[in-house]
Amino acid sequence: xxxxxxxxxxxxxxxxxxxxxxxxxxxxxxxxxxxxxxxxxxxxxxxxxxxxxxxxxxxxxxxxxxxxxxxxxxxxxxxxxxxxxxxxxxxxxxxxxxxxxxxxxxxxxxxxxxxxxxxxxxxxxxxxxxxxxxxxxxxxxxxxxxxxxxxxxxxxxxxxxxxxxxxxxxxxxxxxxxxxxxxxxxxxxxxxxxxxxxxxxxxxxxxxxxxxxxxxxxxxxxxxxxxxxxxxxxxxxxxxxxxxxxxxxxxx
Amino acid sequence: xxxxxxxxxxxxxxxxxxxxxxxxxxxxxxxxxxxxxxxxxxxxxxxxxxxxxxxxxxxxxxxxxxxxxxxxxxxxxxxxxxxxxxxxxxxxxxxxxxxxxxxxxxxxxxxxxxxxxxxxxxxxxxxxxxxxxxxxxxxxxxxxxxxxxxxxxxxxxxxxxxxxxxxxxxxxxxxxxxxxxxxxxxxxxxxxxxxxxxxxxxxxxxxxxxxxxxxxxxxxxxxxxxxxxxxxxxxxxxxxxxxxxxxxxxxxxxxxxxxxxxxxxxxxxxxxxxxxxxxxxxxxxxxxxxxxxxxxxxxxxxxxxxxxxxxxxxxxxxxxxxxxxxxxxxxxxxxxxxxxxxxxxxxxxxxxxxxxxxxxxxxxxxxxxxxxxxxxxxxxxxxxxxxxxxxxxxxxxxxxxxxxxxxxxxxxxxxxxxxxxxxxxxxxxxxxxxxxxxxxxxxxxxxxxxxxxxxxxxxxxxxxxxxx
Ligand SMILES: Nc1ncnc2c1ncn2[C@@H]1O[C@H](COP(=O)(O)OP(=O)(O)OP(=O)(O)O)[C@@H](O)[C@H]1O
Ligand SMILES: [Mg+2]
Numbered sequence: 028x029x030x031x032x033x034x035x036x037x038x039x040x041x042x043x044x045x046x047x048x049x050x051x052x053x054x055x056x057x058x059x060x061x062x063x064x065x066x067x068x069x070x071x072x073x074x075x076x077x078x079x080x081x082x083x084x085x086x087x088x089x090x091x092x093x094x095x096x097x098x099x100x101x102x103x104x105x106x107x108x109x110x111x112x113x114x115x116x117x118x119x120x121x122x123x124x125x126x127x128x129x130x131x132x133x134x135x136x137x138x139x140x141x142x143x144x145x146x147x148x149x150x151x152x153x154x155x156x157x158x159x160x161x162x163x164x165x166x167x168x169x170x171x172x173x174x175x176x177x178x179x180x181x182x183x184x185x186x187x188x189x190x191x192x193x194x195x196x197x198x199x200x201x202x203x204x205x206x207x208x209x210x211x212x213x214x215x216x217x218x219x220x221x222x223x224x225x226x227x228x229x230x231x232x233x234x235x236x237x238x239x240x241x242x243x244x245x246x247x248x249x250x251x252x253x254x255x256x257x258x259x260x261x262x263x264x265x266x267x268x269x270x271x272x273x274x275x276x277x278x279x
Numbered sequence: 280x281x282x283x284x285x286x287x288x289x290x291x292x293x294x295x296x297x298x299x300x301x302x303x304x305x306x307x308x309x310x311x312x313x314x315x316x317x318x319x320x321x322x323x324x325x326x327x328x329x330x331x332x333x334x335x336x337x338x339x340x341x342x343x344x345x346x347x348x349x350x351x352x353x354x355x356x357x358x359x360x361x362x363x364x365x366x367x368x369x370x371x372x373x374x375x376x377x378x379x380x381x382x383x384x385x386x387x388x389x390x391x392x393x394x395x396x397x398x399x400x401x402x403x404x405x406x407x408x409x410x411x412x413x414x415x416x417x418x419x420x421x422x423x424x425x426x427x428x429x430x431x432x433x434x435x436x437x438x439x440x441x442x443x444x445x446x447x448x449x450x451x452x453x454x455x456x457x458x459x460x461x462x463x464x465x466x467x468x469x470x471x472x473x474x475x476x477x478x479x480x481x482x483x484x485x486x487x488x489x490x491x492x493x494x495x496x497x498x499x500x501x502x503x504x505x506x507x508x509x510x511x512x513x514x515x516x517x518x519x520x521x522x523x524x525x526x527x528x529x530x531x532x533x534x535x536x537x538x539x540x541x542x543x544x545x546x547x548x549x550x551x552x553x554x555x556x557x558x559x560x561x562x563x564x565x566x567x568x569x570x571x572x573x574x575x576x577x578x579x580x581x582x583x584x585x586x587x588x589x590x591x592x593x594x595x596x597x598x599x600x601x602x603x604x605x606x607x608x609x610x611x612x613x614x615x616x617x618x619x620x621x622x623x624x625x626x627x628x629x630x631x632x633x634x635x636x637x638x639x640x641x642x643x644x645x646x647x648x649x650x651x652x653x654x655x656x657x658x659x660x661x662x663x664x665x666x667x668x669x670x671x672x673x674x675x676x677x678x679x680x681x682x683x684x685x686x687x688x689x690x691x692x693x694x695x696x697x698x699x700x701x702x703x704x705x706x707x708x709x710x711x712x713x714x715x716x717x718x719x720x721x722x723x724x725x726x727x728x729x730x731x732x733x734x735x736x737x738x739x740x741x742x743x744x745x746x747x
Binding site: 105106120122125131135193 | 638705713
């Protein structure tokens with residue numbers, strides 16, 4: 028199946044179980060949103076999927092178009108088309124944005140081959156223009172001294188250059204002013220398409236006004252407890268997570 | 280971008296050797312007989328023989344500097360090395376006349392190719408002697424001399440003797456004494472007043488034979504207003520037994536002259552690399568050492584400048600990469616001896632795995648001088664927690680009219696950085712390589728393009744090799 032499929036996932040960090048039997052399917056061509064209270068395990072899901080070593084998968088499966096991703100190295104997952112826009116991206120001193128993205132693209136080429144430099148810069152500049160990032164940024168060190176919003180925009184720039192099949196955006200909207208939010212949303216909408224699945228982790232319904240999701244999932248205590256269409260986001264905004272929690276307890 | 284023109288001295292490319300027949304062989308071990316043998320084979324004038332024999336005595340009399348340096352020096356067994364090996368031929372001016380096995384060695388290392396691409400002259404040394412030495416004709420017409428040390432001392436004694444052993448005296452340290460006793464090969468360069476050599480001159484030092492110890496000796500003199508850039512590359516095959524490389528390099532920049540000396544060194548892990556390098560800078564002159572140390576078992580090297588003339592400038596840019604099991608003990612010396620002299624030291628070291636790097640600096644500005652300035656910056660990058668780094672800056676500045684600035688930093692490549700890069704598709708080795716290249720990026724920008732490409736490639740290889 029052409030989807031990112033997560034089944035019965037259990038993940039522990041430092042011996043503490045965080046994800047408890049989480050299942051979720053993100054078909055290609057769709058945009059899904061995950062909302063949930065602080066500490067419910069949203070970032071944990073993202074990190075476990077991309078293979079951070081601190082996140083131990085105890086049981087469950089995750090496949091990308093049928094391929095088992097837990098069987099792959101971190102960089103293999105990336106090259107197979109899995110991308111995470113980090114909530115807190117790392118700084119890499121001395122490595123320019125331009126060299127960094129180029130190295131990432133070169134890593135996708137057959138061994139010994141590099142991307143064409145002229146075509147690369149043409150692409151890079153046009154994507155930067157779309158995301159309203161000043162050209163001066165190409166020669167700045169990755170994330171070093173960037174404002175919160177600049178970091179987020181830079182994550183989206185990387186995503187649009189790497190053109191992954193499945194994108195996870197972890198709170199890409201936090202810390203953005205309203206203009207930046209619109210630009211980032213445009214950038215994401217531009218990437219929407221039948222060949223790509225996008226999973227947006229957010230706390231704010233506001234973002235979903237600009238990127239209208241096909242489905243909304245509510246995460247609570249390490250699992251998806253409710254799924255629905257975009258109206259679910261409004262409901263949560265209005266009634267809070269307690270409402271979901273109460274509904275949960277009532278149904279048990 | 281093509282890397283084809285860069286000097287190809289990567290670890291694997293350098294890891295081969297030929298079963299060569301040597302006409303001259305001083306045998307194993309060190310004694311007066313060996314020193315006399317070398318002087319005889321080279322038919323040197325008497326003053327050189329005396330200089331050598333005196334140096335041998337100084338060498339025996341000096342203790343190993345283990346009171347401040349690593350105890351690993353005790354693992355150098357001077358009686359196990361071969362001190363002189365040559366085929367007995369004069370260096371050829373044409374690659375066609377170079378013996379087949381030697382020629383093939385340098386072809387595999389890419390030397391003739393680079394010469395065509397971007398060099399003004401090349402000297403290629405195979406064990407003790409240069410096999411090839413050539414310079415563009417325009418330069419000889421302008422009076423530039425670029426020959427081996429033996430030819431230099433025989434054919435140009437009036438210039439050679441004036442400076443030889445003056446910047447680095449025999450007894451400077453135990454290894455400068457050893458080099459003075461058994462030196463062979465290396466370059467002698469003289470650039471006449473006002474002549475600016477635009478393309479670099481390059482020397483390439485190759486150890487081919489097992490147990491062979493190499494002692495090249497280089498003397499470069501830039502006369503008033505002259506300018507020259509010299510680059511050296513080195514490799515040796517991976518042998519089971521240890522090898523010693525112990526060079527002495529003396530630079531003299533007369534009034535208003537500029538000398539830039541670039542080293543990109545990639546010794547195999549069995550080489551003890553103990554080198555003394557120093558320049559004497561006259562009024563308004565400039566000496567710049569760019570020193571990249573990758574590989575070797577132990578490197579001890581502290582390029583220095585004696586700032587003797589008013590407004591002289593000295594600079595050391597040093598990059599050291601200590602891989603697993605390696606120790607890079609590097610640094611710089613700046614001795615201010617005139618008013619308004621300035622010096623700048625930027626040293627960056629990278630330690631990987633059990634690799635160890637040490638920075639040793641010495642900056643000396645005496646009280647009676649005015650308007651002197653020094654800037655020292657040393658930054659260390661650690662890749663994984665076993666790595667070790669030490670800094671001994673030793674800055675002595677007296678007098679109120681002089682200024683120094685000193686900054687040091689130690690940073691670590693974090694697991695989060697590597698993870699971030701790997702999430703973008705880079706392998707662990709590529710990720711480490713990118714962070715290392717980022718760390719030294721501001722320095723590498725100052726290199727000639729061919730060398731920065733080469734350095735990047737060497738780091739890529741080293742980092743790939745360091746991931747299990
Ligand atoms: N390295 C760690 N060691 C121990 N506990 C951790 C670690 N990382 C996360 N946790 C815990 O796991 C739980 C889930 O954290 P996670 O970051 O996934 O939440 P989140 O849903 O993304 O929250 P937020 O909305 O605040 O970003 C939290 O209780 C957190 O404290
Ligand atoms: Mg989070």
